[in-house]
Amino acid sequence: MAKSDRMQELFQARGMKLTPQRQRILEVLAESEGHPTAEAVCSTVREKMPTVSLKTVYQTLHDLYExxxxLQLDLGTGSTRFDPNTSGSHHHLVCDICGNISDVELRESAEELIGVxxxxxxxxxxxxxxRGRCTNCQDLVGDRVPTAKAHLSAGS
Known part of the structure; x- marks a missing residue:
């Protein structure tokens, strides 16, 4: 099932009307390759629907989060980001230079920490x-960050 179809079903299951504006917002979010802000979603939606308000985008994203x-992400970049990948098994890489955000799968599961x-x-x-430097930014600022293996441990 496509991401936008799954998101649409969430609205319909709660008896909420799937307006053309909501549908377009869900499509833009599902087609996004990154972790867009509400402003970025609104800008893309307005390419086809110029009258959509930022308030409508925020409300739709808030409802979808609820x-x-x-996922609603505060990654310290100054703006809340939204991630349609709700898989609990992924985490995020944030470039300190350009602000690029990408998903990363770790072998270790953070899920075992829930409830601790x-x-x-x-x-x-x-x-x-x-956090660190993406491959595009490694040569832009000083020495490269050493490569390290990710490791999680529960407890001390």
């Missing part, structure tokens, strides 16, 4: 963000 159809209690703090969600 339904579990998109640390000093009375119950873990409900795990987000792993790996």
């Amino acid at each position: 339904f579990g159809g998109v 209690s640390v000093d009375g703090f119950k873990v409900e969600r795990v987000e792993i963000v790996l």
Whole structure:
């Protein structure tokens, strides 16, 4: 099933009308190769539907987030990003130079940390963000970042 079809079903299952504006927003998000901001989604939607408001885009993305159809990411880039890949097995690489964000699969699972209690703090969600320099930016600023193998461990 295509991502946009899955997202549309989330709205329909809640009895929400799938307006042409919502449908276009879902299509743009599903076709996105990155992790767009609401502003970027709105800009692309407006290429075909110039009257769509940023408020409509934000509301649709918020609803989709509430339904579990998109991840809402705060990666420290200054804007909330939205990720239609809701697979719990992926994490994010963020380039400190150009801001590019890409998905990465790690062999280790962060899912085993959910529900763990640390000093009375119950873990409900795990987000792993790996920061550094993408291949395009490695030669732009100083020495390259050494390559390291990702490793997760639960507990001390």
